[in-house]
Amino acid sequence: MPFKEITTVCKKCETVPVLAAVSKPPQTQSITPQLVQTLMPAVPIAELGVRKRKKIWTLSSRWHCPLVGTCLPLGEMRKIAMREGYQTxxxxxxxxxGxxxxxxxxxxPIAELVQRYLDKHYAxxxxxxxxxxxxxxALALWREEVASGQDITGALWAAWTHPDxxxxxxxxxxxxxxMLSHQVGSQARADLRLQERLKHDNAELLKRxxxxxxxxxxxxxxxxxxVAQLERDLDAARSQLxxxxxxxxxxxxxxxLRHEHAALRERAETLDLRxxxxxxxxxELQRQYAxxxxxxAELHEELLGAESALALLLDDAPQAPCAQDCPVPPRLSGRCVLCIGGRQNLVQGYRRLVEAHEGRFMHHDGGQEESLHRIDAIVSGVDxxxxxxxxxxxxxxxxxKDACKKLGKPCVFVASxxxxxxxxxxxxxxxxAVGSA
Known part of the structure; x- marks a missing residue:
């Protein structure tokens, strides 16, 4: 696809020269590594003269790969390419x-579509x-977002395009x-090894x-x-008798006849004993089978939990444990945590997590079997x-939500x-808890 430099000034930032495409690619043009190489120009970092957020095309070309790979989902990436006429x-x-x-x-046009999507998605x-x-x-806020692990993708886009x-x-x-990508990859590999071990144990149990x-x-x-032989012998004995x-x-x-009858009775007792x-x-075999x-079933539940954790890790990109001497995470210090809802087969897992944080655990099924009228009384007794x-x-x-607000109890809502x-x-x-202490 031919490109040329348009010798005009960007209407938004008033300082950045614009490179635009002369025409869109044909509808049947396929994406190949050779096409990607031919479309790759050398672009320096634009120097903005006014305080406005940077556009993606004004950023360093060195940042585009991690920015697009981290913030733009693959499905949306393909939609944008197809919208501009590329056959994906x-x-x-x-x-x-690429x-x-x-x-x-x-x-x-593709850069502008990416800009609009990221601005809307990470508003x-x-x-x-x-x-x-x-x-x-700005750097301090970026580090806070990375440490929390809540919205690293949005923080990355907002930080790199910040005017300062x-x-x-x-x-x-x-x-x-x-470095965060390395840590996430290391955690994913550990989870994959655990998944393979659980699959192997499951196969061994199936074989057994x-x-x-x-x-x-x-x-x-x-x-x-x-039993059939015993019945035949008994029938024969009755016939002889x-x-x-x-x-x-x-x-x-x-x-x-008495001797034969005694012998048959002894044989019958032997067969009955057998x-x-x-x-x-x-x-005994049925008990072992049960x-x-x-x-x-327990190993299958553990396998499902490992696979769910891995998907969440890959989707949410949590931070892996630090290899350096980082501070110990804060503890609940005996506080009581009430879990409402959740899967019944994971309740013991929730309990172990709370107790591992030195807290006490309570559970309510959210109204499935237990009454919701007791929510105010239960919430008042927890931290x-x-x-x-x-x-x-x-x-x-x-x-x-109303009970927690009325009683002043901290509450975290979890979708998964x-x-x-x-x-x-x-x-x-x-x-x-640490912040309020």
């Missing part, structure tokens, strides 16, 4: 990423940074986001279950054969509330019922 079907995510990055080096972060004046305060952030401060932010099932089937077959009863008059025959033994063995099923808003009704949500989301809510509560 069959193109890899890396090729689409195209959008190179288009952001200059003021192109809250932009509003927080708008109130800040001076490079030092110069090239040197921008490189500091670049170093922070670069199949072996137990085969043994149970064999025991059932032996029992069935033994009936036959010999007609010849009671003959002593010898009757004597022999049936009882097989029955006990079958009962225990194996319970272990399999903080974590509401799993995605697992309670709309009416329960407002009742809980996962262990990772609950852990972040505890970090928020402990931080509030």
């Amino acid at each position: 079907r069959g193109a890899s995510d890396y090729d689409v990423h 195209l959008v990055v190179t288009q952001c080096h200059t003021r192109t 809250a972060a932009l509003m927080r940074f708008t109130r800040i004046r001076g490079e030092d305060q 952030i110069d090239a040197k401060a921008g490189e500091i932010i670049f170093g922070d986001i670069h 279950n199949r072996q137990l099932q085969q043994e149970i089937d064999k025991a059932r077959l032996l029992k069935s054969n033994a 009936a036959h010999y009863s007609q010849r009671e008059a003959q002593f010898d025959l009757a004597q022999r 049936v009882n033994t097989l029955t006990e063995r079958n009962t 225990e194996a099923q319970v272990q399999q 903080a509330v974590v509401c799993q808003s995605g697992c309670v009704s709309h009416g329960a949500y407002w009742k809980i 019922p996962g262990i990772a989301s609950f852990a972040r809510s505890l970090e928020t509560l402990t931080a509030q």
Whole structure:
């Protein structure tokens, strides 16, 4: 696609020369690495003369790759490329990423679409940074956002486009986001290893279950054969007894009949003992099978929790544990935390997290079985509330919110019922506790 420099001045910042495309690419043009390389010009950092937020095409081309990769979702990236006539079907995510990055080096239609999307999507972060004046305060707010881990993507966009952030401060932010990506990748690899181990344990349990099932089937077959043989022997004994009863008059025959009957009775008792033994063995095998099923269900629940935590880590990009001598996270110090809602199979996980933060734990199911009329009384007896808003009704949500506001209890609302989301809510509560102390 041909480009040329337009010798006009940007109407918004009045100081930045604009590079624009002469024409849009044809509808059938595919994204390839060669196309990305041909579209990549060398663009310096624009020097703004007035106090206005920087545009993406005025930023250093060195920052575009982490900015687009961190702040712009892949699906939105493909939509923007297709909207400007690029054929993304069959193109890899890396090729689409490379195209959008190179288009952001200059003021192109794609760069303007990316600018509008990021401004709209991260409006809250932009509003927080708008109130800040001076490079030092902007960097301090950036570090606060990174430490909280709540909205790093929005903070990155707002910080780099802040009018008081110069090239040197921008490189500091670049170093922070670069190291953060390494830490997130390390945590993701650890979670993947845990997931593989759980899958292996699950496969071993399935194999053991199949072996137990085969043994149970064999025991059932032996029992069935033994019972059938016993019934045949008993029928034969009855037939012989009936036959010999007609010849009671003959002593010898009757004597022999008594001996044979005694022998059959002894054999019947032996077979009955064998049936009882097989029955006990079958009962034991069924007990082992039930225990194996319970272990399999528990491992399956652990596997689902690990996969949920990994998705949240990849989506939310939390900060991995620091390898240096960082301060110890704040503790609940005996405070009582009430968890409302959440998944029943994760309640014990919530409890362990609260107790690990040196706190006490209470739980209410949010009105599913327990009454909501007791919310005011329960909230009054705790120090903080974590509401799993995605697992309670709309009416329960407002009742809980009103109770916390009326009683002055800190409350954190969590949309996802996962262990990772609950852990972040505890970090928020402990931080509030330390701040109010």
